[in-house]
Amino acid sequence: MPELPEVQTIANDLNGKIAGAIIAGIWSDWKKMAVWPESWKEFEAPLIGKRIENVSRKGKFLMFKLAGGKEELILAVHLRMTGHFLVIDEKKRKNKNDPIYEKVNGHIHFKLILEDGREAALSDLRKFAKIFLIFSSREARKCINIGIDPFDSEFTFNKFKELLENKKGNIKQILMDQALISGIGNIYSSEILWEAKINPLRKADSLSESELKAIYRAIMKILKLAIEKRGSSESDYRDTDGKKGAYQNIQRVYQREGELCCRGDGGAIKRVKIGQRSGFYCPACQR
DNA sequence: TGCAGTGTTGCTTC
DNA sequence: CGAAGCAACACTGC
Numbered sequence: 001m002p003e004l005p006e007v008q009t010i011a012n013d014l015n016g017k018i019a020g021a022i023i024a025g026i027w028s029d030w031k032k033m034a035v036w037p038e039s040w041k042e043f044e045a046p047l048i049g050k051r052i053e054n055v056s057r058k059g060k061f062l063m064f065k066l067a068g069g070k071e072e073l074i075l076a077v078h079l080r081m082t083g084h085f086l087v088i089d090e091k092k093r094k095n096k097n098d099p100i101y102e103k104v105n106g107h108i109h110f111k112l113i114l115e116d117g118r119e120a121a122l123s124d125l126r127k128f129a130k131i132f133l134i135f136s137s138r139e140a141r142k143c144i145n146i147g148i149d150p151f152d153s154e155f156t157f158n159k160f161k162e163l164l165e166n167k168k169g170n171i172k173q174i175l176m177d178q179a180l181i182s183g184i185g186n187i188y189s190s191e192i193l194w195e196a197k198i199n200p201l202r203k204a205d206s207l208s209e210s211e212l213k214a215i216y217r218a219i220m221k222i223l224k225l226a227i228e229k230r231g232s233s234e235s236d237y238r239d240t241d242g243k244k245g246a247y248q249n250i251q252r253v254y255q256r257e258g259e260l261c262c263r264g265d266g267g268a269i270k271r272v273k274i275g276q277r278s279g280f281y282c283p284a285c286q287r
Numbered sequence: 288t289g290c291a292g293t294g295t296t297g298c299t300t301c
Numbered sequence: 302c303g304a305a306g307c308a309a310c311a312c313t314g315c
Contacts, residue, residue, distance in 0.1 A: 001294030032309095060295080081294045082311085107311085126310045128295065169304090178296080186294060235294070276306075278293085 002079040004150065004183030005226035006237050006245065007057045010085050013240040014055040014062070014120065017087045022115040023050050023066075030109040033124075036132040046073060046133060047112075059146040059182025064112075072136040080128035082107075082236040088119045099242035125236055146182040150219055155181075160216045164204050171207065171215070172200035173275045184219070187232055190254045190280045192218045199286045200279045201272065225250075253280040261285060 002010070026044055028034075034043040050066040050073065057063065062085070064075040077083070086105060099105075110122040110131065122129060148155050148163070163181065167174050174180065175189040184192070193200050195218035198211055207215070231237055231245030234255060238244060248255075252262060257271040257280060267284025 003294080006294095078295085080296070080309095124310095125312070126293090126295095128309065130296090176295095232294090237294080275304090277295095 001081065001185060001187055001232060001235065001237055002060060002083060003185035003188050003232075004057070004060065004223055005188070005229075005247065006084075006231035007060050007062060007079065007183075008227050009230045009239055009245065010079075011055050011057040011062055014064075014085060014087070017240060018052055018112075018114065018118070018120055019054050021052050021118070022068075023047050023052065023112050024115045025113040027111040027113060028109060030124075030127055033110060033127065033129055033131050035130050043131075043133060046135075047075065052112075059149060059178060060185070061146070074134040076132055076134055077122065078130045079122075079124070080126075080130065082126045083122060083124040083129035084236065084238050085240055086121045086123055086238070086242055087240045088121055089117070090119075091117065099238070099244075105238065105242055120240075123236075123238075146178050147180040149182055150184070150223055157213060157216045160219075161209075161212055164207070164212065167204040169204060170201050170274060171198060171204050172279055174204050175215075175219075176277075181219075183223070186277050186279075187251070187254045188222055188226065191226075191252060192222045194253045194281060194286060195222055197285050197287065199283075200274055200281050202287075253282060256280060 026047055031040045034040060037043045046069065050068045053065040053067045055062065055064050060078060062077040066073040066075060105123050107125045108121045108123050109127060112120040148159065164174065172189050172193060175184050175192065176186065190200065192215065196214040198215060226232065226247045229245055229247040230239055232247040233244035234248050253269050256269045259269050261267040261269060261282035261284060263285045265284040267282040269280055270283050272279050
């Protein structure tokens with residue numbers, strides 16, 4: 001489930017592997033994923049022959065910065081629920097134990113074919129991923145209407161507090177609001193609130209200064225830790241080698257309904273529906 | 288066997 | 302106007 005740590009891991013890996021590579025062609029069997037330009041020909045043409053300068057992350061978006069044309073061009077990709085990128089080198093695909101052969105990766109719907117023969121392939125079981133181009137000379141389309149990134153230097157505690165002012169909803173849904181803060185989804189919002197000892201159903205306007213501080217610290221701590229662990233792989237998420245992340249092994253509440261909270265307070269993890277999503281928390285230590 | 292549930296987002300409806 | 306519901310899709314598990 002690509003949230004900020006998973007997208008960061010993919011961006012880092014792609015940057016290490018394919019920065020500098022030239023795009024020889026693109027391929028897709030699901031052209032609906034290109035949301036802009038909507039015509040596949042117009043989407044495809046500007047990509048051919050461009051050099052991938054670097055790959056970075058913005059919120060949950062992957063940003064491929066391309067050079068070689070008259071203007072700067074960015075290929076932006078949102079992985080939604082089940083998307084992940086694999087870097088495939090056909091010449092080296094001999095070992096059947098290569099995790100790239102896993103069943104979960106048999107859902108490739110888009111490829112950047114590189115001049116050196118490798119492919120950066122987007123695997124997406126549920127076909128929810130979206131891709132689009134951002135031309136520096138054209139009016140920016142409202143594809144990326146996202147809030148501040150937690151790793152932006154301007155994301156200070158005071159900024160965080162300011163963003164939450166006058167917010168009426170529960171803290172979990174607010175943390176997942178991409179227009180406010182970008183990158184946190186269902187897994188990490190649960191984990192962050194456990195770390196901060198805050199009940200996910202708490203109204204944002206009921207939180208004290210010290211509780212807000214605990215949440216802010218938890219955001220930074222949990223996201224950094226998850227990036228170190230290369231993300232969470234309960235399900236389809238894999239890195240560009242097809243390997244799993246390790247964060248699911250240290251998750252405290254997410255997907256642990258019924259288990260005892262590891263704080264040793266005797267609380268059993270509860271699962272509640274919050275805005276049509278599953279939220280997990282320990283009723284004993286999260287107040 | 289069939290249907291509810293699954294990480295995300297954005298559009299529709301009330 | 303904000304909140305809630307649901308659709309987009311494929312697969313898993315009860």
